[in-house]
Amino acid sequence: MGFISRIKEQYAVSDDFFILNDYLLETPVILMGFNSLMDWTLTKQNLQTYINTAADTGLGLEEFRTVLGQVETASGMDKASAGLLQGKLIIYFEQENSFIVMDTVARTLDRSITPPVNENVFQGTLSSFTEDINSNIGILRKQIQSSHVNVSSYTIGSEETRQLTLVYYEGHADVNLIEKIKMQIEQNKHQQIDNLQQLSQRMMGFRNWTLVPNLNQTELPEEAANFLRNGRALLFMDRLPVAVVLPSLLWDIFVLGSDRHMPLPLMMFLRALRVIGVMLTLILPGTYVALVSVNPEVLRIELALSIAQTREGIPYPAIVEIVLMLLILELIIEASIRLPKNIGPTITMVGGIILGEAVVQAKLVSNLLIIILAATTIANSTIIGLQQSLSLRIAKYIIVILAAIYGVFGIMEGLVLVFAYLSSLHPFGIPYTSIMRCKKEVNHG
Amino acid sequence: MRRIRRTAGSLLCICLLLLNTGCWDNRDINHRSLPLVMGIAYHENLYQIVLQIPEPLESGISLKILTQTGKTINQAVDKISARMESSVDLLHLKVILVEKEYAQLGLSDSITTFMRSREISPKALVVICDEKLDTFFEHVKVSMAPKGTTLYDSFEKNAGWNPQMALTRIWQVYRSIHSYTRDVAIPVYKSGKSGTIDYTGSAIIKNGRMVGQITPEETLLFNSVNGLGTQGKIEVMNNASVLILSNSTRHRSRLVHNIPYLDIELTLKVSIVETKGTPTTKLIKDELQEVLLQRFEHLFDKILASKADILGVGQYFRNKLPRSELSHWRTDYLPRMKVKLKVNPVIQNEGNLKLS
Numbered sequence: 001m002g003f004i005s006r007i008k009e010q011y012a013v014s015d016d017f018f019i020l021n022d023y024l025l026e027t028p029v030i031l032m033g034f035n036s037l038m039d040w041t042l043t044k045q046n047l048q049t050y051i052n053t054a055a056d057t058g059l060g061l062e063e064f065r066t067v068l069g070q071v072e073t074a075s076g077m078d079k080a081s082a083g084l085l086q087g088k089l090i091i092y093f094e095q096e097n098s099f100i101v102m103d104t105v106a107r108t109l110d111r112s113i114t115p116p117v118n119e120n121v122f123q124g125t126l127s128s129f130t131e132d133i134n135s136n137i138g139i140l141r142k143q144i145q146s147s148h149v150n151v152s153s154y155t156i157g158s159e160e161t162r163q164l165t166l167v168y169y170e171g172h173a174d175v176n177l178i179e180k181i182k183m184q185i186e187q188n189k190h191q192q193i194d195n196l197q198q199l200s201q202r203m204m205g206f207r208n209w210t211l212v213p214n215l216n217q218t219e220l221p222e223e224a225a226n227f228l229r230n231g232r233a234l235l236f237m238d239r240l241p242v243a244v245v246l247p248s249l250l251w252d253i254f255v256l257g258s259d260r261h262m263p264l265p266l267m268m269f270l271r272a273l274r275v276i277g278v279m280l281t282l283i284l285p286g287t288y289v290a291l292v293s294v295n296p297e298v299l300r301i302e303l304a305l306s307i308a309q310t311r312e313g314i315p316y317p318a319i320v321e322i323v324l325m326l327l328i329l330e331l332i333i334e335a336s337i338r339l340p341k342n343i344g345p346t347i348t349m350v351g352g353i354i355l356g357e358a359v360v361q362a363k364l365v366s367n368l369l370i371i372i373l374a375a376t377t378i379a380n381s382t383i384i385g386l387q388q389s390l391s392l393r394i395a396k397y398i399i400v401i402l403a404a405i406y407g408v409f410g411i412m413e414g415l416v417l418v419f420a421y422l423s424s425l426h427p428f429g430i431p432y433t434s435i436m437r438c439k440k441e442v443n444h445g
Numbered sequence: 446m447r448r449i450r451r452t453a454g455s456l457l458c459i460c461l462l463l464l465n466t467g468c469w470d471n472r473d474i475n476h477r478s479l480p481l482v483m484g485i486a487y488h489e490n491l492y493q494i495v496l497q498i499p500e501p502l503e504s505g506i507s508l509k510i511l512t513q514t515g516k517t518i519n520q521a522v523d524k525i526s527a528r529m530e531s532s533v534d535l536l537h538l539k540v541i542l543v544e545k546e547y548a549q550l551g552l553s554d555s556i557t558t559f560m561r562s563r564e565i566s567p568k569a570l571v572v573i574c575d576e577k578l579d580t581f582f583e584h585v586k587v588s589m590a591p592k593g594t595t596l597y598d599s600f601e602k603n604a605g606w607n608p609q610m611a612l613t614r615i616w617q618v619y620r621s622i623h624s625y626t627r628d629v630a631i632p633v634y635k636s637g638k639s640g641t642i643d644y645t646g647s648a649i650i651k652n653g654r655m656v657g658q659i660t661p662e663e664t665l666l667f668n669s670v671n672g673l674g675t676q677g678k679i680e681v682m683n684n685a686s687v688l689i690l691s692n693s694t695r696h697r698s699r700l701v702h703n704i705p706y707l708d709i710e711l712t713l714k715v716s717i718v719e720t721k722g723t724p725t726t727k728l729i730k731d732e733l734q735e736v737l738l739q740r741f742e743h744l745f746d747k748i749l750a751s752k753a754d755i756l757g758v759g760q761y762f763r764n765k766l767p768r769s770e771l772s773h774w775r776t777d778y779l780p781r782m783k784v785k786l787k788v789n790p791v792i793q794n795e796g797n798l799k800l801s
Contacts, residue, residue, distance in 0.1 A: 291474075292473055292474045293471045293472065294471050296474045296477065296534070296536065296537070297534075297536035297537060297566070301479065301481060301537050301539065301593055301597070302593050302594060304474060304479055304537060305479070305499055305501050305506060305593040306501075306593075307475075308474045308475045308477075308479070308501045309501035309503070309506070311473065311474060311475040312475055312501060312502075312503060314475065317471075317473055404471070405462075405466040406466075407471075
């Protein structure tokens with residue numbers, strides 16, 4: 001089967017695929033491409049300019065072809081296919097059974113660089129990563145201008161290909177870590193990767209059942225640059241507007257690179273706040289359950305009486321009460337992400353009514369619980385990274401249940417459990433609870 | 446297969462955990478009665494227990510006063526608990542009010558019970574009531590404002606406590622029962638006029654039994670020697686009244702021919718609060734010294750008479766007497782003891798006005 005017929009068989013069903021007969025310096029050629037991926041009018045004009053220039057300078061066909069692009073023999077279908085899907089123009093020479101993959105004027109299918117959507121910047125660089133992998137690496141290169149930033153790209157997947165790029169700071173990153181990551185990518189190159197779960201499991205070989213995210217992510221180039229300087233590796237996937245940070249560590253929950261734009265005491269204060277936020281998220285709901293139903297002797301008598309007063313006539317035990325309200329709170333958070341921005345405030349309003357007043361007036365829960373819930377939610381929001389805060393939200397349920405069983409002692413048990421779990425994680429042999437610094441002295445790359 | 450087995454195993458573990466917890470026995474705080482004050486009397490081989498329980502209502506708090514008798518304290522408490530809508534939890538018991546007659550009989554058994562109990566905190570205060578419990582609590586109910594901490598506030602150090610009141614906790618009484626060289630003083634109260642309760646001095650408790658009583662002024666001195674006198678006020682003869690700002694003591698003990706000698710040096714830093722006429726600093730100092738020495742003499746006479754070492758001076762001879770001898774401390778050594786008190790008054794300031 002000929003080259004053209006194979007191409008036709010594969011792509012002719014798509015209406016945005018075009019195949020045209022044309023002449024190039026009096027040689028018949030066939031032009032192919034996707035007009036959804038390229039601006040055909042401009043591309044055609046460009047091609048014409050080339051032809052005119054060639055005719056004026058009296059360039060031969062052979063020389064002209066090398067100007068347009070690399071000449072390939074038509075046996076290699078793969079290159080033609082890849083070129084087509086990347087929005088390139090294929091110029092096929094029937095007489096010689098060869099083709100050229102020519103660069104085209106691409107349609108702008110990418111958004112411009114905008115401020116971050118999912119992360120907030122407080123006095124730092126405001127641009128964020130976009131879907132285009134090359135712009136992302138470009139942004140990063142602007143942020144960190146060093147000849148030691150190495151970029152290695154891989155094409156992954158067999159049926160559907162995708163570009164994966166590993167970026168690391170040579171001399172700062174641990175050589176063993178980089179080698180391990182590279183080995184993992186090489187080994188699993190053929191795997192189909194559509195999302196970060198697959199990236200973590202199929203590509204990096206992490207366990208699937210982990211409570212904390214194996215891959216940290218950021219959409220801020222400034223943070224990404226800081227991660228690089230501290231010896232982490234970054235992975236970019238085409239069409240994914242975040243930098244994936246490897247390995248992900250506990251410390252990332254508390255520390256933001258842009259904190260360092262502030263004086264040291266202010267920075268320490270902010271970080272201490274986040275640590276307190278984490279502890280409160282974990283402990284507060286559990287403490288309520290423990291103090292109200294298991295160990296009221298811990299409370300001061302005045303507080304004990306006023307709590308008893310607020311709980312007068314409430315039908316459920318503390319554990320049912322708190323789980324119910326936590327569930328509603330989770331639903332509100334989830335709903336406010338899900339809803340479009342213009343009807344989002346509805347949820348805030350309705351949720352506010354439920355949590356603020358109605359549920360207390362209906363004597364379903366005590367109003368102390370509302371305070372606890374509000375404090376927990378606020379504390380939870382101080383954590384950096386939505387995924388990390390989600391895992392903390394889950395961890396707090398373990399503590400609530402243990403507190404309902406064992407009281408104050410159960411809170412301690414739960415904390416031991418959570419921290420033991422965190423300590424048991426070691427992505428790429430690096431303990432999750434460690435603090436990663438730039439490897440200046442050891443293991444120079 | 447392995448995965449299914451593992452999942453089933455962990456599920457089973459969780460189920461067993463839920464079965465084993467016993468968390469259905471946990472009572473929420475609004476289903477517990479938290480008595481703050483417990484009164485104890487002992488008449489005709491029966492304990493009379495009075496519990497003062499604050500009941501949270503939607504609008505404020507009302508006080509419930511329940512009384513029962515029983516062969517043991519626990520029986521009486523159980524009887525009260527059985528008659529209540531919620532169970533009685535002694536976890537928050539802060540004050541134990543003992544009727545004077547029972548205190549004179551001896552508190553050892555009750556104190557031991559309280560120490561043994563896992564519910565009652567050994568930090569609860571022990572107070573003696575110088576009248577029948579029924580009339581006392583009736584007075585509390587009728588004339589004191591009902592709030593969560595009624596009565597308790599009068600005794601608690603960071604609320605209504607004054608430096609001339611003794612402050613003794615269950616563990617201290619327990620310690621005194623078993624110690625050779627230390628006794629305690631327990632404050633004595635009775636109902637007063639116009640919705641107050643009056644402090645009438647402190648009881649000298651020897652081995653858990655009330656053997657005498659000291660006045661509030663002597664208690665202030667007692668507290669000062671124990672380092673608790675700060676903010677106490679002393680009236681100096683006819684000329685002035687001073688406020689104790691800080692106090693410190695130094696002791697020197699020696700044993701010569703089996704006679705214990707103890708020098709106590711009490712340094713009081715005071716501020717002048719009120720004066721009559723135009724006294725000089727020196728005059729105030731001298732009179733303060735005189736007043737305190739006189740009071741100390743009285744106090745010590747009472748200690749000797751009752752043979753109860755509430756100042757704990759025996760502690761300073763623990764390294765000088767063998768243990769076998771220590772056991773006779775109260776009977777053999779304490780009555781022969783020679784104490785010399787030296788008072789160093791320091792007038793730290795004269796208030797906002799200078800002395801002329």
